[in-house]
Amino acid sequence: QSLKIGLIPADGIGKEVIPTAKAAIEALGSDIPKPEFIDLLAGFEHFAKNGIALPDETVNILKNECDCALFGSVSSPSRKVVGYSSPIVALRKQLDLYANIRPVTSVAANPGEKPNVDLVVVRENTECLYVKQENLIIGEHGKEARATRLITERASRRIGQMAFEIAQARPRKHLTVIHKSNVLSVTDGLFRETVRGVPSLPDVGGRFDGVTIAEQLVDSAVYRLFREPQIYDVMVAPNLYGDILSDAAAALVGSLGLVPSINAGDNFVMGEPVHGSAPDIAGQSIANPLASIRSAALMLRHLGYSKGADRLDKAVDEVIREGKVLTPDLGGKAKTGEVLDEVLRRI
Amino acid sequence: QSLKIGLIPADGIGKEVIPTAKAAIEALGSDIPKPEFIDLLAGFEHFAKNGIALPDETVNILKNECDCALFGSVSSPSRKVVGYSSPIVALRKQLDLYANIRPVTSVAANPGEKPNVDLVVVRENTECLYVKQENLIIGEHGKEARATRLITERASRRIGQMAFEIAQARPRKHLTVIHKSNVLSVTDGLFRETVRGVPSLPDVGGRFDGVTIAEQLVDSAVYRLFREPQIYDVMVAPNLYGDILSDAAAALVGSLGLVPSINAGDNFVMGEPVHGSAPDIAGQSIANPLASIRSAALMLRHLGYSKGADRLDKAVDEVIREGKVLTPDLGGKAKTGEVLDEVLRRI
Ligand SMILES: CC(C)[C@H](C(=O)O)[C@@H](O)C(=O)O
Ligand SMILES: CC(C)[C@H](C(=O)O)[C@@H](O)C(=O)O
Numbered sequence: 001q002s003l004k005i006g007l008i009p010a011d012g013i014g015k016e017v018i019p020t021a022k023a024a025i026e027a028l029g030s031d032i033p034k035p036e037f038i039d040l041l042a043g044f045e046h047f048a049k050n051g052i053a054l055p056d057e058t059v060n061i062l063k064n065e066c067d068c069a070l071f072g073s074v075s076s077p078s079r080k081v082v083g084y085s086s087p088i089v090a091l092r093k094q095l096d097l098y099a100n101i102r103p104v105t106s107v108a109a110n111p112g113e114k115p116n117v118d119l120v121v122v123r124e125n126t127e128c129l130y131v132k133q134e135n136l137i138i139g140e141h142g143k144e145a146r147a148t149r150l151i152t153e154r155a156s157r158r159i160g161q162m163a164f165e166i167a168q169a170r171p172r173k174h175l176t177v178i179h180k181s182n183v184l185s186v187t188d189g190l191f192r193e194t195v196r197g198v199p200s201l202p203d204v205g206g207r208f209d210g211v212t213i214a215e216q217l218v219d220s221a222v223y224r225l226f227r228e229p230q231i232y233d234v235m236v237a238p239n240l241y242g243d244i245l246s247d248a249a250a251a252l253v254g255s256l257g258l259v260p261s262i263n264a265g266d267n268f269v270m271g272e273p274v275h276g277s278a279p280d281i282a283g284q285s286i287a288n289p290l291a292s293i294r295s296a297a298l299m300l301r302h303l304g305y306s307k308g309a310d311r312l313d314k315a316v317d318e319v320i321r322e323g324k325v326l327t328p329d330l331g332g333k334a335k336t337g338e339v340l341d342e343v344l345r346r347i
Numbered sequence: 348q349s350l351k352i353g354l355i356p357a358d359g360i361g362k363e364v365i366p367t368a369k370a371a372i373e374a375l376g377s378d379i380p381k382p383e384f385i386d387l388l389a390g391f392e393h394f395a396k397n398g399i400a401l402p403d404e405t406v407n408i409l410k411n412e413c414d415c416a417l418f419g420s421v422s423s424p425s426r427k428v429v430g431y432s433s434p435i436v437a438l439r440k441q442l443d444l445y446a447n448i449r450p451v452t453s454v455a456a457n458p459g460e461k462p463n464v465d466l467v468v469v470r471e472n473t474e475c476l477y478v479k480q481e482n483l484i485i486g487e488h489g490k491e492a493r494a495t496r497l498i499t500e501r502a503s504r505r506i507g508q509m510a511f512e513i514a515q516a517r518p519r520k521h522l523t524v525i526h527k528s529n530v531l532s533v534t535d536g537l538f539r540e541t542v543r544g545v546p547s548l549p550d551v552g553g554r555f556d557g558v559t560i561a562e563q564l565v566d567s568a569v570y571r572l573f574r575e576p577q578i579y580d581v582m583v584a585p586n587l588y589g590d591i592l593s594d595a596a597a598a599l600v601g602s603l604g605l606v607p608s609i610n611a612g613d614n615f616v617m618g619e620p621v622h623g624s625a626p627d628i629a630g631q632s633i634a635n636p637l638a639s640i641r642s643a644a645l646m647l648r649h650l651g652y653s654k655g656a657d658r659l660d661k662a663v664d665e666v667i668r669e670g671k672v673l674t675p676d677l678g679g680k681a682k683t684g685e686v687l688d689e690v691l692r693r694i
Binding site for chain 2: 086112129130132144146153181183184185186187189190193194218222223224243244256
């Protein structure tokens with residue numbers, strides 16, 4: 001039996017880091033079923049050439065042939081491009097990957113960084129402003145654009161449930177619900193109440209009794225994240241707040257180049273580094289491969305291959321702790337391939 | 348001739364810090380017209396007692412009798428309260444205070460803080476998700492809540508113009524437009540294009556020729572704000588991003604208790620500390636008065652009384668730099684009144 005992994009490097013440094021995750025997975029040998037990789041297309045560069053950001057074929061192969069996938073990163077056009085729409089947002093929706101799970105942990109803190117970060121951002125991944133229902137009209141005073149922000153009970157409940165599961169499995173068992181219900185009393189009110197209601201759902205029983213629940217307005221959450229990151233264990237947030245919070249948390253631990261994620265649904269999981277396509281450094285072979293390798297580890301862990309995942313994580317942590325072979329985003333001078341080699345030596 | 352200043356302490360520590368701003372203004376003597384203060388009601392506590400968060404009388408007196416105002420802070424109910432709606436959001440809209448201007452500057456950085464922050468967040472103050480158009484329906488899978496995010500050309504143009512004016516008057520003359528147009532191509536696309544278009548408006552002439560314009564996605568803006576705050580000079584953002592960004596920036600300089608703002612329109616200005624009502628410390632006389640005193644300075648400066656404003660700012664900066672008499676949020680042991688006395692001695 002094999003493990004079929006779709007690879008979607010997409011744009012920019014995605015093309016440099018996804019191959020490193022592939023190599024790391026291959027190095028695991030018999031800790032996982034024999035991996036089979038399937039190269040798949042998507043991205044802004046693909047759109048620029050072919051007019052399609054996310055080919056149907058990519059989605060079909062992911063759905064019908066793959067057990068899981070790794071996604072790289074997409075570039076954003078610097079001006080509005082007619083017909084272009086982000087393939088990662090589309091993929092999350094089409095595969096119903098409703099949870100974006102982003103653990104942020106400090107391994108070795110440089111000066112100015114926070115030594116005591118150990119949190120997971122659990123981001124709702126299918127709705128909020130990401131439903132992309134927008135329109136433009138010409139009103140009395142010029143153009144007026146409107147976007148819809150959708151928050152449903154169903155999506156809030158399943159992301160809440162996921163967040164409680166994750167909190168329950170961690171030593172501190174602490175969950176903070178992020179919202180802005182002092183302004184958005186209906187939408188964020190629904191999110192807050194629904195997440196808070198998860199422990200009393202009929203099928204939950206007393207399973208989440210040990211989890212403490214707190215809450216915070218998104219603006220003060222960002223403030224406190226920077227001042228006292230140690231107060232956070234698991235944070236659950238609607239889509240856009242989760243997007244911002246995970247970047248904020250990444251800033252505390254040294255580099256976006258360290259922060260992994262998975263996009264998880266009930267039937268599929270896709271690893272994805274939190275960083276973007278980084279056009280400023282693309283093509284120079286200096287992108288940090290660690291976020292992608294960690295994303296592979298998260299993906300494997302989600303699928304139940306915790307032994308393989310542990311080996312990847314341990315190797316990455318050692319390389320960071322040793323601090324000798326690091327890419328420039330971490331103050332080092334190493335190339336992507338050199339960091340990969342260090343990881344491979346330790347797997 | 349007198350300067351009529353409405354005082355709306357509202358909730359929590361607002362009631363402790365607004366009197367300090369009043370005292371600081373009174374200490375300015377002949378640098379400003381003789382101040383006359385008018386006490387006005389608003390807030391969640393007022394709502395809890397009287398069922399009204401923002402009395403019409405408050406709005407009428409502000410509109411018809413006051414030259415400017417100082418607002419304290421409002422508490423947010425911990426659960427949805429029928430009929431309650433934030434009075435500060437309502438005031439900004441009813442007085443058409445379309446710009447929320449929040450300068451964040453490091454004066455003396457403690458360990459773990461950033462020494463090189465000197466930026467201004469210029470936040471659009473009337474629309475985005477703050478239009479509060481929300482509804483709830485029962486759909487096939489339970490409750491569905493929707494909110495409208497409104498971005499107009501008119502509001503984007505006037506906030507853009509305000510941001511260019513501010514950037515133009517600063518040494519670096521650098522402006523960063525914050526948006527998320529990779530997802531919100533219509534609404535944030537309109538914001539971005541409109542702000543970028545300001546220098547070529549017919550009535551602008553070449554006035555903004557010296558201003559450099561950059562842009563950033565809101566998630567990476569928060570990331571870079573933590574990593575390299577020195578890259579920012581003036582940031583202009585739609586309402587919600589501005590809310591989050593100003594709290595993020597405040598975290599870098601030691602305390603929300605230091606960060607002032609004004610809500611400015613074409614005909615009125617209202618100073619407001621960026622911090623909230625802080626129920627955890629309210630009533631203990633340990634709230635930091637400096638954000639309110641700085642808000643008074645900003646307000647006076649906006650009205651053209653720069654000599655008075657300079658004296659307030661200088662006194663505040665000295666107290667911070669000296670570092671002996673500070674409230675607990677800055678690691679000190681002083682009471683609100685003791686910090687005020689230090690400021691007054693230096694005015
Ligand atoms: C590229 C962009 C659409 C995406 C998002 O906003 O979700 C990115 O910022 C992320 O965090 O994965
Ligand atoms: C109290 C709240 C409505 C307000 C806002 O979101 O604008 C506050 O956070 C602020 O920044 O002034």
